[in-house]
Amino acid sequence: MKLRFVFAMLGAMLAGAANAQVEIFCQPIHTDFLISEETTIRVEVHNNTSDTLVLAGTNRNAKLGFELTTESGAAVSQRTELPFAPADVIHSGETWTRAIDLLPFYDLRNPGRLMLRTYIEWDGKAFLTPKHFFNLTRGPEMGKLIVAAGTGQKKATVKYSLRTVARAEGEMLFLCIEDPETQVRVAAANLGTSIRLYPPQLRRDAEARLHVLHQAAPNRFTHSVLTDTGHLLNQEHFATDYQMPEMREVDAHVVVTGRPYIPGDDRRLPLGPETNH
Template identity: 25%
Template sequence: MNLKHGWWGLLAAVACRMLVPGASAQIEMAWSLAHNRTVLMEPVRATVKISNYSGRDMDLTPRGNARLRFDVEDQPTSTVPTTGQPLVRRGVIIPNGDTREVEVDLLDAYRILKGQSYMLTPVLEFGGMRFMGRRLSLEVQPGLELARRDYGMPASGEARTVTLRQIHRGRTDQLFFRIDNSSTGFCLGVYELGRVIRYFVPRIELDRNGVFHVLHQTAPDRFLHSTFGYDGAPLGMTFYSAETASLRLVRDESGDVQVTGGTPFVEDPDAPGMLTAPALPPSHPYQVNIGELPLKGRPSPPRTAPSRKRTADEAVVW
């Protein structure tokens, strides 16, 4: 009897192990990072793709039957604390048999406050089970500081520190605008300005209306003028075409800031939303002649091509 019960116990254990993969297959989860390398305090955006084959609807709202979170490890077996803010900002319901993509910002929900490497793992809790996605690494860098300006008195509570930082990402150098409230020590925002080449030193200016102006070079003959509010909100951007030595970010006596020495890109009237480069002068506004120029008042003699004779056609004289 004991032997018989032992065999039944072994078969039951094997059956349980065979059922676990089937339960896990009810939920499929894949995810990716927008960037696996970010500058410090830049939003850490991720997209989680969830397929629901559980037989019932999945509700990811704050009071729903499912919860999505991340394990953010700053060291082995050590996770960073949360900020108290929800990871999923808007309600997401995934009906049975459907697939949804959930976009999240890990910086809002987790204290990713140091420049170092992190390991990230998504965890979905649903139906009394936990489903885990693959583990990915995130590299957070402080960035190379290219420019820095301080404005206001710290005692006023409205002082600002703005910096331009650079990291290498996607095989190019990327420039970022960071604004901090130096009175409180809080970062108000970090924004990507795009590609930067360092033939031109980036400039920062503040106008009389409290708007920050940033000018940097994105290509040999292309520049980008970006503007941000005093609270860090992006206001707009304009591309310019110019030579490096001619472009300037000028603050006049009245406190207004403008770009001089360049020509702005304009919107294509035939393709709304598309920018076109300024019209350039012709490459050769005059006729190019090779050789000596003809004298004034005297036409050039016509040029005749020398006749080519074969050696066999020439007369031989002895």
């Protein structure tokens, strides 16, 4: 009887120890990321301890971080600390969820397959997630434009390119900005879904704004206007009812003509660019 009681107490103690812990989960939101786009990781922490976990500030008692390596095992260089604030606390019994963009904090300029693990250090213990993998890719080039930038000794060239990456919802088109000599990419703006029936068009107007016209769906084209640094200013959509939307220059301005797209309109161009006549 006493032995049974001892085993029962031991089982209760072990169960309590198992519950008094931190559970942590992480998941990249995509399998493939284009270099210089937001590289977002979803992180979820369950605080099963009796303490409050404080991730920042003078009362910090826990540290959340990432173990990020290349496929060969080399550590990816971290540029700055992750941006936690004193308000980032996880009370006992609570679940804390965040979407964290790794791009500002790690050197993610090179293509390749990366391994990610997320950890929390607390009370002399470390809690670690399983390994997750994702790919950094330059993406196939669908169009490009190289222009002069700066003046005098600071004069240089900038390359704007249209590149795609596959996602669960379809192929996505990005406008990328990079130094054509070093191939260092500084920005990647997501322009939305794209299909390859008609090749996208890229132009720059007299005010240094960038214009992209691409086929976003069988029945829809999208005209995007961006700053020369890749900030999206505006998007408008055009239908494909037997008339190809046209982008052209008028008095140093870039204009797109066509019939505005009405959601639900299923009319479309009947032929591809190779056979349309």
